[in-house]
Amino acid sequence: MRKIIIAGMIGNGLEWYDFALYAYTALIISQQFFPAGNDAAHLLATWGIFAVSFLARPFGGVFFGVIGDRFGRRAALVLSIFMMAIPTGCIGLLPTYAQIGITAPLLLIVIRILQGLSLGGAFSGSMAFLVEHAPVNRRALIGSASIVSLGIGFLLGSLMAVIVKAPLTEIQYESWGWRIPFLLGTLIGFIGFYIRHHCEESPLYEAAKQDGTLSATPVRDVIRYEWKHMLQAIGIYLTVTMPFYLMSAYFLTYTEHSLGRKPEEALILGSVNMLIMIVLAPVSAWVSDQIGRRAVHAVGAALFLFASIPIFTLMQQPSFASIAAAQMLFALIVAIYVGPIPALLVEIFPTRVRYTGMALSYNITAALFGGTAPMVCQWLLNTTHDSYSIAYYVMISALISLVALFFYKERHTQALT
Numbered sequence: 270m271r272k273i274i275i276a277g278m279i280g281n282g283l284e285w286y287d288f289a290l291y292a293y294t295a296l297i298i299s300q301q302f303f304p305a306g307n308d309a310a311h312l313l314a315t316w317g318i319f320a321v322s323f324l325a326r327p328f329g330g331v332f333f334g335v336i337g338d339r340f341g342r343r344a345a346l347v348l349s350i351f352m353m354a355i356p357t358g359c360i361g362l363l364p365t366y367a368q369i370g371i372t373a374p375l376l377l378i379v380i381r382i383l384q385g386l387s388l389g390g391a392f393s394g395s396m397a398f399l400v401e402h403a404p405v406n407r408r409a410l411i412g413s414a415s416i417v418s419l420g421i422g423f424l425l426g427s428l429m430a431v432i433v434k435a436p437l438t439e440i441q442y443e444s445w446g447w448r449i450p451f452l453l454g455t456l457i458g459f460i461g462f463y464i465r466h467h468c469e470e471s472p473l474y475e476a477a478k479q480d481g482t483l484s485a486t487p488v489r490d491v492i493r494y495e496w497k498h499m500l501q502a503i504g505i506y507l508t509v510t511m512p513f514y515l516m517s518a519y520f521l522t523y524t525e526h527s528l529g530r531k532p533e534e535a536l537i538l539g540s541v542n543m544l545i546m547i548v549l550a551p552v553s554a555w556v557s558d559q560i561g562r563r564a565v566h567a568v569g570a571a572l573f574l575f576a577s578i579p580i581f582t583l584m585q586q587p588s589f590a591s592i593a594a595a596q597m598l599f600a601l602i603v604a605i606y607v608g609p610i611p612a613l614l615v616e617i618f619p620t621r622v623r624y625t626g627m628a629l630s631y632n633i634t635a636a637l638f639g640g641t642a643p644m645v646c647q648w649l650l651n652t653t654h655d656s657y658s659i660a661y662y663v664m665i666s667a668l669i670s671l672v673a674l675f676f677y678k679e680r681h682t683q684a685l686t
Contacts, residue, residue, distance in 0.1 A: 352387035520538065
């Protein structure tokens with residue numbers, strides 16, 4: 270089981286390692302890959318490129334979903350990590366706007382699309398792989414390892430950026446130092462490739478394969494027979510993806526750019542928020558193994574609905590302590606809601622089309638509401654000049670998830686089919 274958990278975590282961790290680097294270096298990227306002047310517009314464009322990679326995810330979800338449901342979870346996971354490692358290193362080699370002009374941001378878009386295709390199968394595959402190996406009474410707890418690896422990957426990316434930056438001058442770091450962590454991501458990817466390649470296949474998948482119950486056309490079957498479950502999964506996952514990307518990506522630049530704090534303070538807060546999620550998500554998952562997924566998710570969504578306005582009021586206070594308290598409270602609610610989500614997504618779809626159903630639901634939601642969250646929040650702030658507009662966006666997401674949870678049928682004590 271230890272080897273299974275490590276295999277499920279490591280590729281997923283690389284995804285968020287790259288994600289943390291992109292978020293942490295968003296300001297530098299906006300300066301390196303766009304012409305000088307109009308910093309606010311270039312930062313918005315940088316988050317737009319971030320969002321473009323998510324638009325590719327549903328296509329990656331279809332591609333890897335078919336591989337995962339027809340040829341095995343392990344095959345999809347091995348291929349996805351390989352496709353992630355190479356583009357991550359390519360970002361570290363990419364010429365700047367000053368060197369090749371408009372070709373620089375265009376190449377960055379191409380690389381991010383390739384990463385988006387890969388990520389379309391990585392996270393959903395990690396969740397399916399872990400939960401399908403777990404006993405009934407520990408499905409959420411073991412599945413939460415994918416959430417923990419998400420946080421660890423993010424922290425590793427932030428830590429690597431700090432370690433590389435420490436001995437360099439500001440000019441050295443902005444000129445070439447920021448590239449080093451991206452290049453190191455390729456090495457991490459090949460380590461994960463080796464571990465996943467030598468791991469056992471999901472026993473549920475093997476049983477379905479031997480019984481001849483696997484779907485030959487998983488995309489068509491999911492859309493035709495599982496569309497209600499897809500709508501439920503999209504609605505429930507909405508309050509994972511939008512608040513998480515708000516916390517883990519946008520808060521970094523929001524704290525520095527809009528609240529006027531130092532970059533080091535923004536990074537510290539981002540790291541503390543991730544630690545809160547790493548520690549508390551498994552606790553939330555364990556609770557859901559005892560009382561069910563719907564109850565835990567309903568509590569998290571209700572907290573977002575009623576606490577978002579007070580949180581953003583607190584975040585506008587001038588003291589660093591107030592900003593920290595607000596963001597930590599937000600991270601606490603994210604941890605409560607996100608812990609049981611891997612188990613819920615696995616339980617909602619049958620084994621014969623599970624990978625495809627999860628990948629489509631997760632990636633459609635991430636593409637529309639997750640990857641776009643930093644860009645939309647920046648646009649809301651630029652347009653309204655009111656931070657409460659971001660809070661309202663969170664509240665709308667929570668309300669939609671509560672409606673989806675109302676129609677969700679609890680399955681936490683049932684065997685996977």
